[in-house]
Amino acid sequence: MRISGRQLFWLVFSIEIVLTMLYSVPAAVKEASQDAWISMIVAGIIGLGFVLLAVKLSMRYPQQTFVQYSQTILGKWAGRIIIVPYFIMWMYLNSMALRNSADFVYLTLFTKTPLYVIMITLMILVVYVVFTGGLVGIARCGELMGPIILVVIIGTCLLSLNHLDWHRLTPVFADSGWTGIMRGTIPALAFYGDIIIFTMIYAFMSKPKQALSRTMWGMTLSAVFVFIATLMVIMTFGPILPGRMWAPFFGMTRFISVLGFIQNVDILVVVIWLFSAFIKLSLFLFVTVYGTAQWLNIKNWRRLIWVLVPLILVLALLPQNATAPVKEYVEQFWIPYVIPINVIGIPLLLMLISIIRSKIMPAKRS
Amino acid sequence: MKRLWLILILLLFLTTGCWDRRELNDQALIFAWGMDLNEDGSYHATAQFANPHSLGSSEESTGKASFSVSGDGNSVYEAAKDLQAKVSRAWFAGHRRVILIGEKLAKDGLANILDEYSRNPIVRLRTDILIVKGSSVEDILEVSYPLEQLPANAFFRIHEAADMNPDLTLLHFIMANASDENCPILPVVTVHANPDVGLQLWGTAIFNKDTKLVDYLPLKKGNLAQWIKGQLGSTIGTVKIPSEEGDIVVEINHLSANIQTLIVEKNIQVHVTLGGKGILRESNTHLDLSHSRNVVMVQEYLNEQTATEVKRVVKEIQKLGTDILGVGQSIHRQHPYQWKGLKEEWSQHFQQAKIEIEVKIDLEETGMTGPSLIQKKSEVNS
Numbered sequence: 001m002r003i004s005g006r007q008l009f010w011l012v013f014s015i016e017i018v019l020t021m022l023y024s025v026p027a028a029v030k031e032a033s034q035d036a037w038i039s040m041i042v043a044g045i046i047g048l049g050f051v052l053l054a055v056k057l058s059m060r061y062p063q064q065t066f067v068q069y070s071q072t073i074l075g076k077w078a079g080r081i082i083i084v085p086y087f088i089m090w091m092y093l094n095s096m097a098l099r100n101s102a103d104f105v106y107l108t109l110f111t112k113t114p115l116y117v118i119m120i121t122l123m124i125l126v127v128y129v130v131f132t133g134g135l136v137g138i139a140r141c142g143e144l145m146g147p148i149i150l151v152v153i154i155g156t157c158l159l160s161l162n163h164l165d166w167h168r169l170t171p172v173f174a175d176s177g178w179t180g181i182m183r184g185t186i187p188a189l190a191f192y193g194d195i196i197i198f199t200m201i202y203a204f205m206s207k208p209k210q211a212l213s214r215t216m217w218g219m220t221l222s223a224v225f226v227f228i229a230t231l232m233v234i235m236t237f238g239p240i241l242p243g244r245m246w247a248p249f250f251g252m253t254r255f256i257s258v259l260g261f262i263q264n265v266d267i268l269v270v271v272i273w274l275f276s277a278f279i280k281l282s283l284f285l286f287v288t289v290y291g292t293a294q295w296l297n298i299k300n301w302r303r304l305i306w307v308l309v310p311l312i313l314v315l316a317l318l319p320q321n322a323t324a325p326v327k328e329y330v331e332q333f334w335i336p337y338v339i340p341i342n343v344i345g346i347p348l349l350l351m352l353i354s355i356i357r358s359k360i361m362p363a364k365r366s
Numbered sequence: 367m368k369r370l371w372l373i374l375i376l377l378l379f380l381t382t383g384c385w386d387r388r389e390l391n392d393q394a395l396i397f398a399w400g401m402d403l404n405e406d407g408s409y410h411a412t413a414q415f416a417n418p419h420s421l422g423s424s425e426e427s428t429g430k431a432s433f434s435v436s437g438d439g440n441s442v443y444e445a446a447k448d449l450q451a452k453v454s455r456a457w458f459a460g461h462r463r464v465i466l467i468g469e470k471l472a473k474d475g476l477a478n479i480l481d482e483y484s485r486n487p488i489v490r491l492r493t494d495i496l497i498v499k500g501s502s503v504e505d506i507l508e509v510s511y512p513l514e515q516l517p518a519n520a521f522f523r524i525h526e527a528a529d530m531n532p533d534l535t536l537l538h539f540i541m542a543n544a545s546d547e548n549c550p551i552l553p554v555v556t557v558h559a560n561p562d563v564g565l566q567l568w569g570t571a572i573f574n575k576d577t578k579l580v581d582y583l584p585l586k587k588g589n590l591a592q593w594i595k596g597q598l599g600s601t602i603g604t605v606k607i608p609s610e611e612g613d614i615v616v617e618i619n620h621l622s623a624n625i626q627t628l629i630v631e632k633n634i635q636v637h638v639t640l641g642g643k644g645i646l647r648e649s650n651t652h653l654d655l656s657h658s659r660n661v662v663m664v665q666e667y668l669n670e671q672t673a674t675e676v677k678r679v680v681k682e683i684q685k686l687g688t689d690i691l692g693v694g695q696s697i698h699r700q701h702p703y704q705w706k707g708l709k710e711e712w713s714q715h716f717q718q719a720k721i722e723i724e725v726k727i728d729l730e731e732t733g734m735t736g737p738s739l740i741q742k743k744s745e746v747n748s
Contacts, residue, residue, distance in 0.1 A: 257492060
């Protein structure tokens with residue numbers, strides 16, 4: 001299993017862009033009102049920091065996945081224990097991404113279809129691509145769907161241009177101040193933190209040297225579009241309403257009306273949303289299954305699908321409503337625990353130990 | 367294994383996709399929706415449905431293109447459910463572009479009924495909301511309008527023909543109401559005395575911060591207020607020339623508005639500049655308009671007289687204490703730090719603000735003739 005630099009770029013882009021654009025904007029606007037776009041710039045820069053950390057760490061061991069090199073760095077037992085929080089994160093990401101995707105379809109299209117039916121339908125597709133295609137299959141899907149996602153986003157942005165009022169961005173800075181703006185970065189950062197999952201992917205790069213630049217570009221493109229989306233949402237709905245809407249970017253596409261006959265293009269956003277959700281879900285599932293197999297020393301990683309997928313489905317049905325996975329869980333679990341521990345803390349610790357070890361015992365590094 | 371997969375996936379196509387099946391034939395499309403208040407405080411909802419049998423066919427239609435049904439309930443959706451009992455197909459509100467609100471309900475406050483119009487995923491935010499003055503909502507939905515197949519479209523298009531953007535009415539209302547600064551407005555329609563004409567755009571309704579109807583502005587005054595808000599496309603101005611007997615009427619396009627604010631020791635000074643491009647449409651005077659000094663004179667009088675008129679309307683609005691003009695918004699944008707001290711009692715501050723009006727219309731065209739063709743040679747003043 002090998003993936004190219006271009007495939008990596010589209011994977012990063014399609015995973016980061018859509019969810020962040022839809023769900024982080026309302027939370028950011030609630031904190032920073034019309035200055036949320038400044039928050040998005042800051043969040044993008046910090047997101048690039050996450051990328052740098054994840055790639056630099058992985059590139060010290062370009063042939064190994066995160067599960068493998070944590071054992072190389074810390075030794076067999078400590079290296080395994082440190083995977084526990086990641087296993088929890090993988091399972092959580094999988095089930096919540098599934099829940100989000102199903103909720104979106106449920107709310108926008110099929111309000112009478114039972115939620116679990118939507119989930120199982122999605123999951124069958126995801127299992128199919130992971131089982132038969134593995135990472136290569138996912139990467140090819142990303143290469144195909146990523147450009148479509150980009151085109152649709154650019155298209156909806158262009159069609160929304162006619163009802164923008166830049167006055168709605170004023171006054172700049174005075175209402176929220178630095179505290180508000182910094183608090184507004186957190187929701188976007190929560191989504192950008194997903195990038196840590198790629199520490200499991202870099203080992204499959206055909207040219208590991210491309211990892212840094214391609215991930216950086218994917219992240220930058222996502223951050224730029226999230227920034228543009230935030231600007232446009234505020235210029236359409238003002239500084240107050242986006243904070244109260246469920247997905248204001250989607251609301252904005254529903255609001256499109258050009259020359260009275262280009263209307264109802266929101267269905268295109270549902271389509272790219274499903275593309276993004278599909279790639280996200282399958283990549284997460286692959287990482288979870290493959291990582292768990294390496295972690296537990298199981299030879300045939302594909303067999304684990306049948307154990308983990310039912311578990312993911314059950315976990316996805318636990319949240320009581322659609323807002324819990326995107327709001328309360330993010331606030332109470334993802335931001336206080338996962339971001340500082342899994343995304344920043346442990347990788348930094350591993351990096352530090354790895355550097356120290358290579359300085360003390362340069363001969364041992366292979 | 368692969369074959370098993372294929373069978374599983376094929377099976378899937380057979381088992382799903384029917385929960386949300388909705389055939390067009392099973393739906394009744396709502397085009398206009400009316401809400402009013404009953405004596406006992408419950409809501410009275412009226413929906414105007416399209417009659418599918420008489421729509422779209424070129425032949426002589428057998429009946430009216432639309433019909434209206436009413437229902438009662440304590441909320442929008444409850445009333446809609448009550449209404450459903452009288453309709454043979456499930457109602458569908460995805461095409462609803464017009465919402466009519468009765469005067470009584472408007473005075474009681476709209477806060478409780480507006481939520482449904484943005485929460486339901488089928489409904490679109492691009493909706494026109496109008497206040498019905500002088501008659502019940504049920505009656506106005508019964509009025510048939512000669513030019514439109516569906517009377518519901520008449521409301522929307524009359525509003526559109528007045529050079530406002532009816533699509534954005536609901537959004538502007540919600541945005542103004544959610545903000546600290548603005549008070550919302552809505553257009554007003556009435557039933558015209560002549561049954562052949564049917565409907566008439568009457569003016570503008572002013573709401574306070576509790577979404578309660580406070581007062582009305584008749585069409586002309588309402589238009590001036592909308593001009594200051596920057597939501598009007600064009601209007602007309604009548605100029606009286608002191609030395610002449612008749613009037614000159616100017617059509618004003620490309621309307622613009624700019625509000626500059628100044629805070630001097632808690633005194634708020636507001637300078638409103640209204641701009642536009644004028645086209646002279648009618649002259650009943652003896653002026654020879656092929657001379658540019660006459661045109662300049664007309665322009666000066668036009669600006670002066672429009673400013674006085676606008677000032678009168680602004681005074682009227684200030685007396686109500688409802689900032690529908692966007693003055694507070696301009697202060698917020700131009701003096702964000704001082705605004706924090708003003709916003710609590712903005713209504714009072716707005717009443718005391720000194721608002722100056724300056725009108726800068728460029729009279730660019732005088733039409734195809736210089737002096738009026740009707741007059742004798744001796745009557746024309748050059």
